Amino acid sequence: xxxxxxxxxxxxxxxxxxxxxxxxxxxxxxxxxxxxxxxxxxxxxxxxxxxxxxxxxxxxxxxxxxxxxxxxxxxxxxxxxxxxxxxxxxxxxxxxxxxxxxxxxxxxxxxxxxxxxxxxxxxxxxxxxxxxxxxxxxxxxxxxxxxxxxxxxxxxxxxxxxxxxxxxxxxxxxxxxx
Amino acid sequence: xxxxxxxxxxxxxxxxxxxxxxxxxxxxxxxxxxxxxxxxxxxxxxxxxxxxxxxxxxxxxxxxxxxxxxxxxxxxxxxxxxxxxxxxxxxxxxxxxxxxxxxxxxxxxxxxxxxxxxxxxxxxxxxxxxxxxxxxxxxxxxxxxxxxxxxxxxxxxxxxxxxxxxxxxxxxxxxxxx
Numbered sequence: 001x002x003x004x005x006x007x008x009x010x011x012x013x014x015x016x017x018x019x020x021x022x023x024x025x026x027x028x029x030x031x032x033x034x035x036x037x038x039x040x041x042x043x044x045x046x047x048x049x050x051x052x053x054x055x056x057x058x059x060x061x062x063x064x065x066x067x068x069x070x071x072x073x074x075x076x077x078x079x080x081x082x083x084x085x086x087x088x089x090x091x092x093x094x095x096x097x098x099x100x101x102x103x104x105x106x107x108x109x110x111x112x113x114x115x116x117x118x119x120x121x122x123x124x125x126x127x128x129x130x131x132x133x134x135x136x137x138x139x140x141x142x143x144x145x146x147x148x149x150x151x152x153x154x155x156x157x158x159x160x161x162x163x164x165x166x167x168x169x170x171x172x173x174x175x176x177x178x
Numbered sequence: 179x180x181x182x183x184x185x186x187x188x189x190x191x192x193x194x195x196x197x198x199x200x201x202x203x204x205x206x207x208x209x210x211x212x213x214x215x216x217x218x219x220x221x222x223x224x225x226x227x228x229x230x231x232x233x234x235x236x237x238x239x240x241x242x243x244x245x246x247x248x249x250x251x252x253x254x255x256x257x258x259x260x261x262x263x264x265x266x267x268x269x270x271x272x273x274x275x276x277x278x279x280x281x282x283x284x285x286x287x288x289x290x291x292x293x294x295x296x297x298x299x300x301x302x303x304x305x306x307x308x309x310x311x312x313x314x315x316x317x318x319x320x321x322x323x324x325x326x327x328x329x330x331x332x333x334x335x336x337x338x339x340x341x342x343x344x345x346x347x348x349x350x351x352x353x354x355x356x
Contacts, residue, residue, distance in 0.1 A: 018196010168346025175340030
């Protein structure tokens with residue numbers, strides 16, 4: 001998928017609507033993909049993101065060891081892939097291979113982009129002080145990519161127990177908010 | 179609006195899709211409403227929520243002073259109210275009165291519920307250690323309310339600069355995730 005660089009000042013517009021994301025990591029020649037919904041923007045620019053990764057997930061150790069990841073944002077056509085990645089552990093499975101996803105090289109981190117996702121955020125861990133108490137990692141987005149052809153991405157939003165809301169129509173209101 | 183109590187174990191299903199929320203506070207006889215998108219679930223039960231409130235917002239001081247708030251979740255019919263609350267400061271305006279919203283008494287906190295919102299989460303601040311560095315408040319949800327008649331709430335999700343995605347269709351997939 002031919003992507004263009006997205007200005008870091010616009011990254012919040014991708015994450016604050018609350019999409020399901022797929023977090024990729026790489027360590028010692030192996031990669032992993034974790035499906036996640038517990039994330040929030042923390043600052044605009046540089047974009048700072050908080051995300052919660054359970055210590056039971058393989059990605060927790062990968063993040064601790066490498067301090068890097070990519071946040072990949074799937075659309076509804078990838079919902080089955082997102083669920084499949086959530087249903088399996090990277091300790092046992094090479095998820096890129098088994099689920100037919102395409103790893104692409106990132107520019108600033110060793111973790112791979114998921115090529116099929118319409119947007120990808122290359123991140124480094126900048127603060128682990130809340131990792132012990134809350135499993136909360138603070139990430140800085142170093143580089144962002146977006147598919148310029150996808151104007152109205154149908155992101156998916158987890159409602160619990162396998163139910164996902166798919167992004168509907170967009171409305172516009174005269175807001176002073178960023 | 180006649181609401182029923184929602185089990186705390188189900189609160190994550192309301193917040194993890196990433197809806198715009200309206201945070202209410204009360205202090206020294208005055209109330210306030212702040213529109214917010216920067217929040218994440220941190221733990222399931224008791225439900226722990228992280229939210230980012232700029233120190234420039236009137237609600238920052240209200241939260242610091244009282245340690246309490248209500249997270250109210252609006253639907254698309256309230257989008258104009260949510261934007262109006264985001265465009266004004268509670269330092270100058272009584273937002274309940276000016277925007278015609280109805281305060282209802284909460285059961286565990288002094289901050290009011292917004293009656294028109296389909297769900298309301300009564301919260302106390304349980305950790306302010308990240309408030310200085312990240313404006314990040316850690317909240318515990320003490321009590322949750324939901325309108326039992328609203329089966330498919332059309333939540334709104336901020337895309338930046340006054341654009342909001344309205345919740346679309348729901349799909350179901352065989353997920354092992356909670």
